[in-house]
Amino acid sequence: MSWTDERIDQLKTMWEKGLTASQIAEELGGVSRNAVIGKAHRLGLKSRPSPVKPGEAKPKPAKKAEAPKPAKKVEAEAASDAPPFKVDAPAQPVRGAAPAPAPAPAPAPRPVEAADVADDADEGDLDAGADAVAAPKPQPRIVSVGPGGFLRQGPGDQQAPIPPAPPRRLVPARPSAEIADKTTLLDLTDRICRWPMGHPGEPDFHFCGQAVNPGFPYCVEHCGRAYQAQLPRGTRRPPPPMPFGGPRVR
DNA sequence: CCCTGATTCGC
DNA sequence: GCGAATCAGG
Numbered sequence: 001m002s003w004t005d006e007r008i009d010q011l012k013t014m015w016e017k018g019l020t021a022s023q024i025a026e027e028l029g030g031v032s033r034n035a036v037i038g039k040a041h042r043l044g045l046k047s048r049p050s051p052v053k054p055g056e057a058k059p060k061p062a063k064k065a066e067a068p069k070p071a072k073k074v075e076a077e078a079a080s081d082a083p084p085f086k087v088d089a090p091a092q093p094v095r096g097a098a099p100a101p102a103p104a105p106a107p108a109p110r111p112v113e114a115a116d117v118a119d120d121a122d123e124g125d126l127d128a129g130a131d132a133v134a135a136p137k138p139q140p141r142i143v144s145v146g147p148g149g150f151l152r153q154g155p156g157d158q159q160a161p162i163p164p165a166p167p168r169r170l171v172p173a174r175p176s177a178e179i180a181d182k183t184t185l186l187d188l189t190d191r192i193c194r195w196p197m198g199h200p201g202e203p204d205f206h207f208c209g210q211a212v213n214p215g216f217p218y219c220v221e222h223c224g225r226a227y228q229a230q231l232p233r234g235t236r237r238p239p240p241p242m243p244f245g246g247p248r249v250r
Numbered sequence: 251c252c253c254t255g256a257t258t259c260g261c
Numbered sequence: 262g263c264g265a266a267t268c269a270g271g
Contacts, residue, residue, distance in 0.1 A: 003263085021255070035264050037255060042262070048255070254271075261263085 001030030003039060011036060015045050183209030193219035195226070 001007070007028055014024045021036040028036070041047075183206050188194050193208035195218050210219035218226050 020253085022253085032264070033254090034266080038257090038264055039262090041256075252271100255269095257268075258266085260265095 001028075008039070008043065011039060012043065012045065015040050015048075018048070182206035190217075193217070193222055195219070195222035 003011075010028060011024060014027060015021075015036075019027070021033045021040070025031050025033045025036045031039075182197075182204065183192060185207070187209065188207060191212055193210040193212050195208040196205065197208060198205040208219055208222055210221070212218060213220045213223045216223050216227075
């Protein structure tokens with residue numbers, strides 16, 4: 001694969017979003033993690049917290065030229081000026097060494113909450129060129145809500161899927177009156193909307209039951225929830241309302 | 251071991 | 262310019 005403009009753009013976006021090089025590489029496909037890192041540096045993207053110390057001298061591995069590596073760690077000391085005895089620590093700190101790097105607190109990705117919706121409401125403008133705007137404010141994740149209240153993740157949002165809660169008790173297919181007139185799993189056909197209502201395991205868990213939007217597994221209304229157009233990058237869409245108050249909190 | 255990003259350097 | 266190899270920290 002080659003670095004097309006589009007792929008470079010994706011790389012920039014994901015890199016600035018804080019995704020790891022591995023995640024970006026996997027998302028783009030056809031490139032390795034190293035390729036992503038290399039490209040990011042070539043593009044001049046700012047480096048991110050790296051495990052390697054930038055301030056310390058980096059021992060140059062001499063030559064790359066397939067030198068035989070007899071010992072794992074060659075303690076080759078710089079024999080030039082080094083005194084014959086071992087010098088443990090430099091007495092003086094390096095001039096100009098930064099005392100405190102003051103690490104920037106990386107905003108952890110968080111699920112969309114009601115507060116985010118309110119916060120976004122007053123940012124009414126479509127920020128088409130939002131990339132240039134300096135907006136370090138943690139941007140809420142753009143997620144849509146899939147059936148059952150599960151969060152559908154956007155590309156690059158690698159996150160372990162929320163395992164469905166196991167039913168707390170076994171219930172017959174039609175245990176009670178509260179489900180008697182509702183659409184259960186057994187009632188589903190190709191012509192019945194199968195959007196879940198409630199949560200699996202609940203005694204009143206059922207399905208929408210409306211007539212489907214022809215060709216789709218859901219009715220027209222729920223198709224609107226399930227299928228959302230891909231908007232151009234840079235545009236933001238208010239998070240869709242959570243069905244039935246969102247994921248259940250235990 | 252795994253992960254991470256940084257760097258080098260042959261291509 | 263590209264990216265595998267390598268390094269080094271967590």
